[in-house]
Structure formats: C-alpha cells, structure tokens
Amino acid sequence: MSNLTRDLQRTWTKRRDEKARRLAKVERLAEGRVLPTESIVEALQALLAPGDRVVLEGNNQKQATFLSAALNQVDPAKINNLHMLMSSISRPEHLDIFERGIAKKVDFSYAGPQSLRVAQMLEDGVLDVGAIHTYLELYARLFVDLIPTVALVAADKADAAGNLYTGPNTEETPTIVEATAFRDGIVIAQVNELVDELPRVDIPASWVDFVVVADKPYQLEPLFTRDPRHITEVQILMAMLVIRGIYERHQVTSLNHGVGFNAAAIELLLPTYGESLGLRGKICRHWTLNPHPTLIPAIESGWVESIHCFGSEVGMEDYIAARPDVFFTGHDGSLRSNRLLSQVAGQYAVDLFIGSTLQMDGDGNSSTVTLGRLAGFGGAPNMGHDPHGRRHSTPAWLSLITSESPTVRGRKLVVQMVETFQRGNAPTFVESLDAIQVGRDAVLPVTPVMIYGDDVTHVVTEEGIAYLYKARDRTERRQALVAIAGVTPVGRQHDPRLNGRLRRDGLVAFPEDLGIRRTDAKRSLLAAKSIEDLVDWSGGLYKPPAHFRSW
C-alpha cells in the first residue's frame, strides 16, 4: 500500500447520525410515520436546523401550501438561514420566510407571480439568489451539489405506513423525494387524506419519513387553460403559417408546445385547417406537454397518438382517465405525470419546440425578463435548444441539414412565434434586451436570456416565417429576421429589395408563398371557439374550473 494513510478517525455517517438525532426529537409527537396536523410547526422546528438545504415543493400547478405556511410560522431565532430549493416561487409566504429571516438563499427556476418582489428583495439584500435554473438542471443539481437536507412535498393520499399516492399531479414529487431520501435527508409529505388502501403507490413508504394531513387540500391551479374566445385572427394567421410552413414542410411528428394563445391556436386549427391539408396522421402525433384543454378537439379527431405530461390540469381529470390510449395513466385510471421525465422527453425525444417570448433582439436572443422582474424561465430553455447529445434521426431532424460534410448532424426545430408588437404597443423586436439591464442590476453572472439566438431555427410573426437555420452567416440571419419584424425598431432596418433573394433562398416565406390568404385567417377556423365548445368536444368529460365557465 502507498505510504499515504486513511483517516481512521473520520466518520462516514454524519448525515445518517444527524438524521437519527433529529428524528428522535419528534418521536413523542408522531404516531409511527404520521405527524398530527396541529403539531406541524413544532415538528418542523425539531426537524430543521439553521443553514439546512430545504426543497419545498411548488411546481406551477401544485403547491405544498400547508407545509409552506407552517414553515413560515417557525421561530427564526431557532430556524434561520435556510437555503431554499424551489422550482417555483409562487406564493407570498415563499418570500415571507426570507423577510422573517427563516431563509436566506434560494435556487429556483420560475418566479412568475412573485418576480417583481424577488427582484426587489434581491436588491435589498433580503434574499440571495444561488442561480436561476431550468427545471431539469435544478433537479439535476439535487443529485450533485445541492443535495437537500429536508424535502417538504405534497401528495393526495397516504397510508399509515407512509406510501404516497400523488394522483394526476405527480409532477416533481418523486424526483425531489429520491434526491432527499437516498442521501439521509428527511422527507415530510403533506397529504389531503390518510386512507387504508391507496389507489396506486406513486412513492414507496421506504422513501418517506413523515406524512401529515393538511388542514386543507394543497393548492392546485389551472395555469395551462386557454379560453379559445381570446384567440385573435392574427394568432390564427400565425398558426396557419406554422402548420403549413413548418409542421408540414419538416414533417414534424413529435413536439412540445409552450403555453399561450399562439400554441392554443395551432392546436385548435389541426382538426380544421390541418385536416383540409390532409395532414392527420402525418404531423403532430406525439406530444410532451401538459394536458391543454385546447388539445381536446385534435385528440377527438384522431390526430394524437400519445401525450406525456409534466403535470396535470384542473378539470381535465375525467377526460384523461377516459382516454388511456392517449395519456399515461395508472391502473387506478388517473394520470401519471412526471415533470423530470417529460422534460427529458421534451428535450431529447421530440423534433420541435415552439414557444413565445416578450422580447427578441436582432440576433434572435429572447427573454421574458423585463425591467424590474426576475421571472426565470421554467422549462423553456431546456426544450428550446438543440440537444447536441442526440444521435437518433427523424425526417424533421434531418431536414435541417444544410451542409454536405460527412460529419454533419441533424438539428432540433426551435421555433419562436411572436407578434411584432406586444399588448400596449411595446415592440417585441428590440435592439437590446431589457434582460441585460436586469442582469446588471441583480449582479447576475450572465444575462438572463431565455432562448439564445443560435439555438433558434425559425421565427414566426404575422408577417411571415424566417428560416434562420438556413442562414450562412450572422448577416444573413439578421436579414431574414428583420424581414419579418414589421415596423418595430429592428424591422424598420429591413431593405425590401432583399425580399426577392431571401424568398428565393428559402430564408423567408410570406403568407402568399405558403398559399395562405390573410383573409382566410378567421375565428370560424377554430375547432372550438369557447370553453363550452371544448366541454362539448369532450362529451362532458372536461370539467372546467368555475371561473372559465360563462354559460
């Protein structure tokens, strides 16, 4: 053996010993693995310690509200300087814990509703940001250098042994529990009810330390429901461009849609405009996305073979359960979503990502970060790039090859679909992203760009499509982009004399080049024009939340 020696004094079970020490403190409170509802604050004070890394479940839709409220009630003199790991900062108490001094640092992915306050608290030094991640990279770091000490998660039901049933909103729960449980962390799950027999087991009891019945069911928001009434004719025109000029042209069979009315318009045109082009069975067969209600007509018309979901959507439960040939469901009949797996599938297994943004510069860089708001990007950057580790080919992927080199590879389609102006007349195309200033103000190490221009293959506006992947250099790229940027500051740089060459080289297509008449882009083309229509399409299985009902 080498003359180096092992440190024989060192303990290798620090984490396990510390966990045992903490569990012993709550033994008198718990009945087996069940913590009484009213003891949760006391239990958290016993199970947490200053400086802990705490992963608090909160995706877009599903929030561990009982546990986050309880965390906000612990005594900051005892529990402080927590390092929070949260995919989404969604609720006021998520930030209150920083103001109260319970937590100090946060690593997160998305802060939509709280983005203004996050930026302010960062500026005031109340909160430190580790980094802003995509969902997938944040989950990844839970297994590397952000391993949690404690996980606070939400499930539908538990049995007394601690087995968990998450129901349709499985989402990120298994992932954050696995990271915590297998590194001697402490897993606490709030559940809506305790039952004798679970419909199915989503997380085995041997991964869970405590379950606690919440005072009320966890918060669940229908964030991905878009009312077709609000879809405009400009959006319908853009959707026609996408179907004709991208999906049909590149034979896109597997894809992800971002949320928003643009994507909803496409979904609602498949059974009408798409059908008239004879595209059923040829495009849009396999999806990774949340169960958007606006997909119902396409499903019912036989367009969709499979959908894997990040999460579920309130109101879609019965419809999903009745369509197991399309959705991933358990033997109990309800959806099994999985945010991590769906992000992996959306990154690697589909041919196209289509999303939208608030601002785009002349190089195609885009961001939803605008002045004063530090929103994060959720999953968009993960799906909105070309994964260089991909090695399998499809017709769509191969269709983006523009070189003759023997070592060339295909490319994922990354499409940005934007109107040239946002509501309130702010131009979408700008010389310089607001994100640059926001990044400087927040002293971020790099500008918070959502999708980088070099990853974008197509940009669609109401003016036409820029086929950026065909550009031979940065100048040509910019020429194609400004040609469809309308009368924005960027678009005004366009020289219309270039149009002939750009169209001939296939760098730009205007509606007429695709056989689309602007006057055909009518709301009558939508397969459903209202939430009520969607309910009808579903045969009454879709049950929209009250505030979407108008009839």
Added chain:
Amino acid sequence: MSNLTRDLQRTWTKRRDEKARRLAKVERLAEGRVLPTESIVEALQALLAPGDRVVLEGNNQKQATFLSAALNQVDPAKINNLHMLMSSISRPEHLDIFERGIAKKVDFSYAGPQSLRVAQMLEDGVLDVGAIHTYLELYARLFVDLIPTVALVAADKADAAGNLYTGPNTEETPTIVEATAFRDGIVIAQVNELVDELPRVDIPASWVDFVVVADKPYQLEPLFTRDPRHITEVQILMAMLVIRGIYERHQVTSLNHGVGFNAAAIELLLPTYGESLGLRGKICRHWTLNPHPTLIPAIESGWVESIHCFGSEVGMEDYIAARPDVFFTGHDGSLRSNRLLSQVAGQYAVDLFIGSTLQMDGDGNSSTVTLGRLAGFGGAPNMGHDPHGRRHSTPAWLSLITSESPTVRGRKLVVQMVETFQRGNAPTFVESLDAIQVGRDAVLPVTPVMIYGDDVTHVVTEEGIAYLYKARDRTERRQALVAIAGVTPVGRQHDPRLNGRLRRDGLVAFPEDLGIRRTDAKRSLLAAKSIEDLVDWSGGLYKPPAHFRSW
C-alpha cells in the same frame, strides 16, 4: 360547438383491453403476481404478440439473463417481428432472437461486445436498426414514440405482492417500468428471490404485473474496474496535465469521468500529485459516475463530497454501504443508483466531462466506431456536449467565456484525453474517421460520430493540451489540435514555428508550460498501484471479483 364531430364509435381503451386479454391467458399459470420459474416460456408466449415493442433490460452491468434466455425459446411461429428496445446489446441471445425470427427491429444505445455481429446481421438484413441512441434519448423515446408493450426487467428480490427491491443496481429499471406500466403495458420482473419483507421498495407493486424467480441470479459484470497495475507512465503524464492544466486552471468542482485507464490515472493522482498542489477541497468534489474502485484513495483522503451513480460495481457493495456520507444509499444501507437521473446530472449539473476515443479527426470529431463494428456510444454523447439549456453558472462554466458580448453564456468543459497512437500503433488522429465508411456501409442516415468537434473544449495528449475553446476560427482550432497530435498523419501537418504564438495565446500548453517535468510522471505517484492496494485503502471493505485478485 363546431360542425366537426367526434367519432363516437372509437374506443379509447385499446391498450388496456388488449392487456386484460393477455393477462387472462396466463391466469391459470400464475399464482397472484408470481409466475412459476418453469412456466416462463409458456407465459411469454401468452403475454407477447407479433410486432410488440419489447424493452429488455440490459445495461452495461446488469442483464435480465433469465428473461432474455426465455425469450429466445419462444416459438417464432407464434411470436415474431418483435421490435426490441435495449440500452445494451450484450449477450449472444440478444442477437439469436433476431436470427430465429422472434425479433426484427432494434433500437439501442450500446453494443460493445456484440458490435461486429450487429454490423454483419444488419448487412445481411437479419436485423433492422431503428436508431442508435445515447441512453438518455432512448429512455426519453420510451415516453414519446417508442412506448413499450412489454418490459422484461431484473431485480434482486420481490415480495408476493410484486414490490421490487433492485439493490445497488437500480440502474434503468424504474425508468423502463414507468414507461411501460403507465401506458397499459405489461411488466415482468425476474428476481433472484422471493421474500416476505423487502429491505426497501425500489419499485411499487402497483407498477408490476408479474414477478418470476430466475433459475440463477441475473448477470452482473464489473465493467468499470481498472487494475492500477496496467496504468502506464504516459497515462500518468496526461493525468498530471489534466489536473494542472484543466482542473486547477478552471476550478472544476463537479465532474464526470469516462471509464478507462486515463481517468483511473487522474483518480489515483488526486491524493498524491493533487495534494501536493494544495487542491483538496478546491477541485473534484462532486461526481456523477459509477463507483470506480480507483476512486477509493481519493474518497479516503477526503477529496470527495458526493457521488451519484449510474449503476453499481461488483465488489464495491460493502465499501459503498460504509460510506453513506459520499454515496446515495437507501435506509437499508445499500446503494441507490439510477441511470437516468445520473445521466441528467452528468449532462446538466456538472462542469466537466472527460472521456477517451479511438479516433479523432483534425476538426476534433471523434468516434469509437471502427471498421466492421457498430458499437454505439452509451452515455458519452449525452455528457460530452455543452447543454445549451443550462442557465446556472459556476466558476468553471464562466471561465470558458471568450467574448465581451452582453448575451454571452458560459460553457461546459468537454475534454478528450487520448494518446496520439493506440495500441498496435494505429494513429488516433486521422484525416477521416472510419465511422464515415461504417455509416455508409450500414446505410445510417448520419455518420456515427461519438463526440462532435464543435462540442470539444480541450484535447489532451502526451504532447500537451489544446485549448480548443479559445480558437477564434476553424483554422486556429486545427492549428492547436495538430500541435499536440504527435507524429500521426494529422500531427505531421504541424508547423513548429507556430508554437510560440499558440502558447502565447493560450491555445496550447506543453508540459513545461504547466511546470510539469515528463520525468516526474512515475508510477510511484499513483496512490494505489494494484487492486490489492485499493483493498487496503478500503480497509478491506472493497471485495474485488476473483479475476482481479492476484495475491
């Protein structure tokens, strides 16, 4: 509602009904969820149907040998044209099923030991290849367009209800079971034994249809054990270059190591050469890799904070169980590996990938595919690229920025470490990859490149380091690469008069530039020089398989 109508005749439970039909056929064979060992062939004939998509578990290490042997015994007149989904084609019967006509098409990731026969059978039309994937993208497609009908998997133990304990080699089992179980596929698990109480539950019974006790334990191979006796002084020199010129320079704290003696040499130099540079605690703290025995000295010397594993390694079980502060272990004490999660972590959460290859061209493209062999690449392309969806920063990631643009981002370090000549004197650096010809012969849609040159940031040989990420254009990139390519056909194009500029611009570093004397690269620097040394370092906890023992 629209005048379009739903197809009211359509069934939406085809998959579920078909599953029920098949399960009914084996009811008389099974006792609850337990199939008798001797009935497995009969059961497979009842549960499978021609054209099914069948995912057969076989990672590198762990093989569902009992089930693959049984599959080879079904009657091809009844069961044929199966579409196999296999991360690894490792065993002769994996190909026999194609020769017997039981299977026709395969989608896979790696075919190391069978690569010659795969190429031959493809040429003979006995087998169709869907595509060659990385592990992660193959798993991803199981949730999109390659959803399995049947999964044949391996676990250590089951209880009569069907709960599974995988033990340390959890690997891909949960992923392929989830894809199958939640789309009304049929999940059959071979187990080494049936027990009353499991040490822990890795997969809940509600995801499993049948368990069957195998006639003998599943095959498990120690594929990642490298005997330090075979590490050469050239490899030690290269390892010193990497530690000094890359890990120290870029402050690499989280990383993945490929398998092979090059990486083993680095691991064994950390407690000696690395220690002498004062780097403990500063570099190489967080790892995603299999539990390489050559990491034991670094772990014992306090270098390693965490390791997340793709799989386990035979002989490392007791050592891992005694080091829960470092490894991910269950409350039963044994490792929890997870190939998908570790691939996600290796892609997104670490700063550096270092691997090796058999051939590299002047643009830095590399492949392990050589003439006549269609090997696939396993996980290397997934970890050996810059994930453009990454948004969090680390000092290492930021250190690769070379531009002043406000929308610039950092970059993952992708390092290739190769000697200029392979064993048998074949040059590593070649004008044109053999993979191009292999791809043409096999009529693959693109050349099977393992790592693309544009993803590689550093190349290390015994001559020095090429810092490719600093090159301003393709010419400069090539100049840097040929400068360290020795006397290979590519290296002979080097003009030594460029050396001054290349060194000054930081494009190339030779050992002397890094303060390394070639004569210091001695085997005496290795923290362990033999398997026996590794056992000593482990305090006897590491129990190498018999064929690695020489004492």
